Amino acid sequence: MKKKTAIILALLLTACLFFSGCSDPHPSGESARIKVVTSFYPVYIAALNLVDGVDGVELQNLTQPTTGCLHDYQLTPQDLIAMEGADVLAINGAGMEDFLSKVLESYPSVTLITASDGIELLEEEHDHEGHDHEAEDHDHGEEGNPHVWVSITNYMQYVQNIADGLSRADPQNEAIYQINAQKYKAKLSDLKTKMHGAIDPLPNRGIVTFHEAFGYFAEEFGLHVEAVIEREPGTDPTVQELTETIDKVEESGCRALFAEPQYEPRLAQTISAETGAKVYTLDPCVSGAYEKDAYLKAMEENLNQLVEALGQ
Ligand SMILES: [Zn+2]
Numbered sequence: 355m356k357k358k359t360a361i362i363l364a365l366l367l368t369a370c371l372f373f374s375g376c377s378d379p380h381p382s383g384e385s386a387r388i389k390v391v392t393s394f395y396p397v398y399i400a401a402l403n404l405v406d407g408v409d410g411v412e413l414q415n416l417t418q419p420t421t422g423c424l425h426d427y428q429l430t431p432q433d434l435i436a437m438e439g440a441d442v443l444a445i446n447g448a449g450m451e452d453f454l455s456k457v458l459e460s461y462p463s464v465t466l467i468t469a470s471d472g473i474e475l476l477e478e479e480h481d482h483e484g485h486d487h488e489a490e491d492h493d494h495g496e497e498g499n500p501h502v503w504v505s506i507t508n509y510m511q512y513v514q515n516i517a518d519g520l521s522r523a524d525p526q527n528e529a530i531y532q533i534n535a536q537k538y539k540a541k542l543s544d545l546k547t548k549m550h551g552a553i554d555p556l557p558n559r560g561i562v563t564f565h566e567a568f569g570y571f572a573e574e575f576g577l578h579v580e581a582v583i584e585r586e587p588g589t590d591p592t593v594q595e596l597t598e599t600i601d602k603v604e605e606s607g608c609r610a611l612f613a614e615p616q617y618e619p620r621l622a623q624t625i626s627a628e629t630g631a632k633v634y635t636l637d638p639c640v641s642g643a644y645e646k647d648a649y650l651k652a653m654e655e656n657l658n659q660l661v662e663a664l665g666q
Pocket residue numbers: 423424425501565566567586
């Protein structure tokens with residue numbers, strides 16, 4: 355397996371040597387002028403747009419692109435290798451990277467960028483209060499719902515915060531970071547307008563989700579989250595909670611359940627079978643391909659799903 359990877363890397367390197375103008379976002383071979391590490395997927399995608407055309411930046415994501423949200427995340431030795439030589443660390447903040455606070459003490463010279471700075475946090479919902487989520491709530495601190503990037507308005511602020519942080523850490527390229535931020539935010543703004551145009555007239559506003567990732571998104575588009583079934587992936591509801599949820603879905607008259615592509619649809623299918631509500635997909639953009647337009651594409655697909663689900 356490792357041999358295979360090495361061969362592929364060698365081939366890619368050769369390809370890069372032959373095709374001039376081939377830009378490698380991970381120039382690990384050559385010595386980068388500045389190394390920027392991001393904590394997880396949405397921060398990485400924002401940074402990928404911002405470092406475009408800046409020479410000598412090595413951009414690396416701390417966690418694997420398949421990791422998803424970092425609730426209860428445990429750092430691996432590989433993650434710590436990524437931190438070696440880091441000049442800048444860009445994180446979501448709002449309690450998403452609590453596991454990093456101790457690690458950061460070992461890297462006192464790293465410039466920290468907190469993408470959620472200045473964004474007003476929603477309170478976390480406590481659908482399953484009094485049950486076994488109490489300990490988890492405590493772990494996540496009292497900061498509020500950390501999924502700020504799922505609202506496009508917030509994500510635009512997020513992108514600007516990262517651009518400002520990069521400009522401070524690498525002032526000679528400030529102009530490029532700021533131009534890239536303007537360009538990316540213009541695309542996001544156009545997408546937001548398009549989404550409002552399609553979502554605002556939809557007759558149904560109720561959604562049921564499976565992870566507390568859509569609070570900010572729902573607020574942005576005037577949707578109502580009737581129920582969040584698993585507050586975080588892997589925290590299965592009890593039988594009583596499941597029964598209550600099924601009652602809630604039936605009472606609300608909600609016809610659409612929104613599972614996430616990152617997680618198993620089993621629970622959604624159970625509730626669908628009980629209530630007759632159909633299962634759709636909403637992507638909170640916490641994992642996927644390392645490509646610049648990944649967030650835009652995920653939101654476009656969310657729009658398609660919402661129009662289909664809430665249009666009748
Ligand atoms: Zn999450």
